[in-house]
Amino acid sequence: MKHAGLSRNKLQPLQPSLTDQDRKIKLSISPASLITRETEMLEEIMPMDGGIVRKELEASQARITFLEKENLELRQEVARLRAQVTTLKAHDVERKSMLWKKLQSSTDAKITDRSQHKQTFAVEKPEPNLALEEKKGAREDLIKPAAHKERQAKSVKLALPGPIPESNGNRLLHAPAAAPPPPPPPLPSKLLGRSKTLRRAPEVVEFYRALMKRDAQKENRAGSTGHPPILSPKNMIGEIENRSTYLLNIKSDVETHGELVSFLSREVQDAAFADISEVELFVKWLDGQLSCLVDERAVLKHFPQWPERKADALREAACSYREMKNLESEVSSYKDNPKQQLTESLRKMQALQDRLEKSTNNIERVREGMSKKYRELHIPWAWMLDTGVIGQLKFSSVALARQYMKRIAKELESIGSVQDDDLLIQGVRFAYRVHQFAGGFDADTLLAFEELRRFSTTGPTQ
Numbered sequence: 001m002k003h004a005g006l007s008r009n010k011l012q013p014l015q016p017s018l019t020d021q022d023r024k025i026k027l028s029i030s031p032a033s034l035i036t037r038e039t040e041m042l043e044e045i046m047p048m049d050g051g052i053v054r055k056e057l058e059a060s061q062a063r064i065t066f067l068e069k070e071n072l073e074l075r076q077e078v079a080r081l082r083a084q085v086t087t088l089k090a091h092d093v094e095r096k097s098m099l100w101k102k103l104q105s106s107t108d109a110k111i112t113d114r115s116q117h118k119q120t121f122a123v124e125k126p127e128p129n130l131a132l133e134e135k136k137g138a139r140e141d142l143i144k145p146a147a148h149k150e151r152q153a154k155s156v157k158l159a160l161p162g163p164i165p166e167s168n169g170n171r172l173l174h175a176p177a178a179a180p181p182p183p184p185p186p187l188p189s190k191l192l193g194r195s196k197t198l199r200r201a202p203e204v205v206e207f208y209r210a211l212m213k214r215d216a217q218k219e220n221r222a223g224s225t226g227h228p229p230i231l232s233p234k235n236m237i238g239e240i241e242n243r244s245t246y247l248l249n250i251k252s253d254v255e256t257h258g259e260l261v262s263f264l265s266r267e268v269q270d271a272a273f274a275d276i277s278e279v280e281l282f283v284k285w286l287d288g289q290l291s292c293l294v295d296e297r298a299v300l301k302h303f304p305q306w307p308e309r310k311a312d313a314l315r316e317a318a319c320s321y322r323e324m325k326n327l328e329s330e331v332s333s334y335k336d337n338p339k340q341q342l343t344e345s346l347r348k349m350q351a352l353q354d355r356l357e358k359s360t361n362n363i364e365r366v367r368e369g370m371s372k373k374y375r376e377l378h379i380p381w382a383w384m385l386d387t388g389v390i391g392q393l394k395f396s397s398v399a400l401a402r403q404y405m406k407r408i409a410k411e412l413e414s415i416g417s418v419q420d421d422d423l424l425i426q427g428v429r430f431a432y433r434v435h436q437f438a439g440g441f442d443a444d445t446l447l448a449f450e451e452l453r454r455f456s457t458t459g460p461t462q
Helices: 002-014 020-028 031-117 127-137 143-159 166-173 187-198 201-225 233-256 258-269 276-290 296-300 308-332 342-376 389-415 421-438 443-453
Strands: none
Touching (some): 031 233, 233 296, 258 276, 258 308, 276 308, 342 389, 342 421, 389 421, 421 443
16 A cells, blocks of 8 residues: 555656646637647648559559550450461361372272283192192092192182282182183182272371371471571561451451341342253352452351352352363364374373363262252252263264374374374274263264274274
8 A cells, every 4th residue: 555655646746737727728629629620730741642642543543454455455366366276277187188088099099000900910829739639630539629729729818918918819819710620719709808898908097197297297397497487576466467457357247248148148048040051140140249258258157047058059060060061162172283293182182081081970970969969959950961061071072082083094094004003003992982981973983983994904803
């Protein structure tokens, strides 16, 4: 208690003593007046700091707006680049598929040519086996020689390498033709079936892999050394700007030509023709209407009502018909020039015949499927038959053969030699080729053939 009293006494002098006048002044100041004074003091201080804060806030907002705009532009650029990558991948897949088709067709052509030139060869049997067979033929019955030949054919089969190439298959197939009179065993038919299923697979796979590997190496070398400008930022920016302009043009066409595309869609969908020449005129008009688009495919894909299948079929039919009519007109108007060298004239006529046969075979190969599709889409298809443009092409080839034989007959008559069998055989071979292709000759062509035939001293080949 004493300590508490001492401490209290010590603290008492520190407290300020308030007079009656001070108490009156203190009581005269209200809380509202104090708040007003503090507010005035803050307003005097704020103008200095508030301007700085406001400027910083505006700068931050401007920077945020700029970053958001830049982020949006970058996202758009990424989307455009992704679309470009997708397009390039699609082109690459299409290019590889075309390469594969060319490879397959070339391989089939080589195999067919090889089989045609090697059908006459036969497998030679070992002489000791033939001698043994002749010795046993006088003592054994008819069953034992057949069993011996079957064992001999099995030994020939085991001696062949793993994958049977086409040439070996053809030799074994025709081995009975060179064998003695006894009938051949059924083994060659098995080998034939095996060669049909395996003869092309190893060659195609190995060649395809080698070709793809070589093509990939070329692309890698070209990508590492052949395109350095792509790494330049300026070129990249230019490419992005060009791509952006291209997409903007497509978007503009979609918005501007919507009514035109809708009108053309109805015209294509309702189109029905009686003659293929009408299709050709319609396609020409349609292409003229769509020529105002910056990219037809890219714009039309934004219109789901566009009948793409029928439009493509119309263009396909018109293009095929136009090509064949142009070829028929070219062959029909061809006239042999007597002043031209013989070899050059014959070469031109053979080239025309090659084109005729190629075009006709292409149409005949797809005629069934195309005619079915054209019937569904109300497109004329009778022009693909032998009574249409195909028949006209074949008749033109007959006229070409007539000029060919007349030129050779004139050459044989001018040289005054009946011993030039090579030239005569060449003319007869071409005449036979056209005869088989066209299905016969007319009267004028038969007269030209008889004129060529009289230069033969030995008559028809036996």
